[in-house]
Amino acid sequence: MPSTTYGKGLRGLSLATILTIGLAxxxxxxxxxxxxxxxxxxxxxxxxxxxxxxxxxGFVFGALMAVGYLRTGERKWDMRSYVAIHxxxxxxxxxxxxxxxxxxxxxxxxxxWNEPTLVSFLIVLLLFATYQPLxxxxxxxxxxxxxxxxxxxxxxxxxxxxxxxxxxxxxYVHPRVLTLTGxxxxxxxxxxxxxxxxxxxxxxxxxxxxxMTAKNARSQVRRLRRTLLGExxxxxxxxxxxxx
Amino acid sequence: xSLLLAVAPALPLGKxxxxxxxxxxxxxxxxxxxxxxxxxxxxxxxxxxxxxxRDVEAMRAQRAxxxxxxxxx
Numbered sequence: 001m002p003s004t005t006y007g008k009g010l011r012g013l014s015l016a017t018i019l020t021i022g023l024a025x026x027x028x029x030x031x032x033x034x035x036x037x038x039x040x041x042x043x044x045x046x047x048x049x050x051x052x053x054x055x056x057x058g059f060v061f062g063a064l065m066a067v068g069y070l071r072t073g074e075r076k077w078d079m080r081s082y083v084a085i086h087x088x089x090x091x092x093x094x095x096x097x098x099x100x101x102x103x104x105x106x107x108x109x110x111x112x113w114n115e116p117t118l119v120s121f122l123i124v125l126l127l128f129a130t131y132q133p134l135x136x137x138x139x140x141x142x143x144x145x146x147x148x149x150x151x152x153x154x155x156x157x158x159x160x161x162x163x164x165x166x167x168x169x170x171x172y173v174h175p176r177v178l179t180l181t182g183x184x185x186x187x188x189x190x191x192x193x194x195x196x197x198x199x200x201x202x203x204x205x206x207x208x209x210x211x212m213t214a215k216n217a218r219s220q221v222r223r224l225r226r227t228l229l230g231e232x233x234x235x236x237x238x239x240x241x242x243x244x
Numbered sequence: 245x246s247l248l249l250a251v252a253p254a255l256p257l258g259k260x261x262x263x264x265x266x267x268x269x270x271x272x273x274x275x276x277x278x279x280x281x282x283x284x285x286x287x288x289x290x291x292x293x294x295x296x297x298r299d300v301e302a303m304r305a306q307r308a309x310x311x312x313x314x315x316x317x
Contacts, residue, residue, distance in 0.1 A: 040260040044267040051271070094274050098267040105263035207278065214285050221292050229299055 006212035017206045020199035024192070032192040044102040046192055050200035051095035052121060056159050058088025058204060059128055063156020066149035078145040078243045081152055083211045085131055087204055092125045116169045120162050127155050135241035145243060215242070 028046045035042035065081035068074075099118065104110045112118060134151055138144040185193060 041263055043264045047267055047271050090274060090278065094271055097270045101263050101267045101270070105260060203275075210282060214282065214289065218285075218289055218292070221289065221296060225296050225299070228296075229303065 006209050006216055010206070010209050010213065013202065013206050013209060017199065017202040020195065020202050024196040024199040027192040027195055032189050033186070035189075038106055041102065041105040044098055044105070046196040047200075048095055048098040048102055049193070050197040051091050051098060053197065054200045054204045055088045055092035055095050056121075056124065056163070057201075058084055058091060059124065059152075059159050060156050062088060063153045063159075066152040066156070069145060069149045070153070075145065075243055078149060079215060080212065081149060082135075082241075082243050083208055083215070085128060085152055087208050087211065089125070089128055089131075091200075091204060092121075092128070096121065096125060116166045120166045124155075124159055124162055127158065131155070132241045136239070139239065141244055219244070 024046065028043055032043075032046070034040060062081045062084035065077050065084055069077035069081060071077075099121075100110050103112060103118075131148065131151060135144050135148050138147055
């Protein structure tokens with residue numbers, strides 16, 4: 001049975017990621033002007049916002065992959081969903097920490113509990129933080145994949161709903177610089193932001209592919225061992241949150 | 245590089261600079277930790293492949309003496 005390869009195009013993608021992030025950093029520190037209100041601290045915007053956006057999109061991507069699993073029952077979709085959510089969590093933690101540093105620098109507090117944008121992001125992150133313990137708590141692999149898929153679809157649907165609810169709320173101190181009508185960023189800042197966003201998106205895609213390649217290679221080695229040396233030659237998998 | 249620094253705005257490395265540096269260091273640290281984890285996994289995979297190769301070679305060596313010599317007539 002031919003297996004899916006995830007390593008294809010990984011070298012080009014990695015190179016594109018490095019170049020785009022490098023370009024983004026040059027633009028952030030040498031091209032984008034200093035913000036009139038916040039000054040140099042505003043440079044955090046170019047890393048914090050793309051991390052948060054890519055993280056949220058990653059959760060939705062994981063939910064879409066989970067739909068693929070429920071439709072087909074093929075384990076590769078569950079693996080894709082698992083890795084997408086796993087990566088999105090890492091990016092989300094990055095977004096949360098950088099946001100917290102920015103908040104301290106511009107508002108004087110590490111965290112503001114009455115700010116809907118911050119609290120809603122934290123809720124989404126905590127929701128997805130339960131994904132791994134949920135998987136780990138289910139021993140049967142089939143059941144683990146099915147329950148985890150249902151969870152990621154429901155939680156993934158919560159992401160845009162949450163986003164809309166926050167947008168509709170009126171009491172916020174968190175700045176709104178991106179809107180559907182273009183936002184209020186000057187062109188140079190807008191360009192820098194777009195390049196940063198592309199860079200972080202490429203980074204997410206590259207890391208996702210790396211992880212998929214590694215997991216796929218490991219499972220192929222196990223399969224090969226089983227085929228060549230028999231079922232007894234393969235040590236039983238330890239209980240894990242990751243799909244086997 | 246000196247040309248690049250010449251066109252760069254004066255970087256305020258006071259209080260604001262520390263926060264910006266901290267945010268970007270968090271980003272770089274996350275990537276480095278991830279790369280470290282991937283390196284450990286790659287080593288583990290390499291070890292598993294080595295084991296598999298050794299086991300297959302041992303199996304071949306075990307089977308070789310059992311084979312009957314083919315008749316040339």
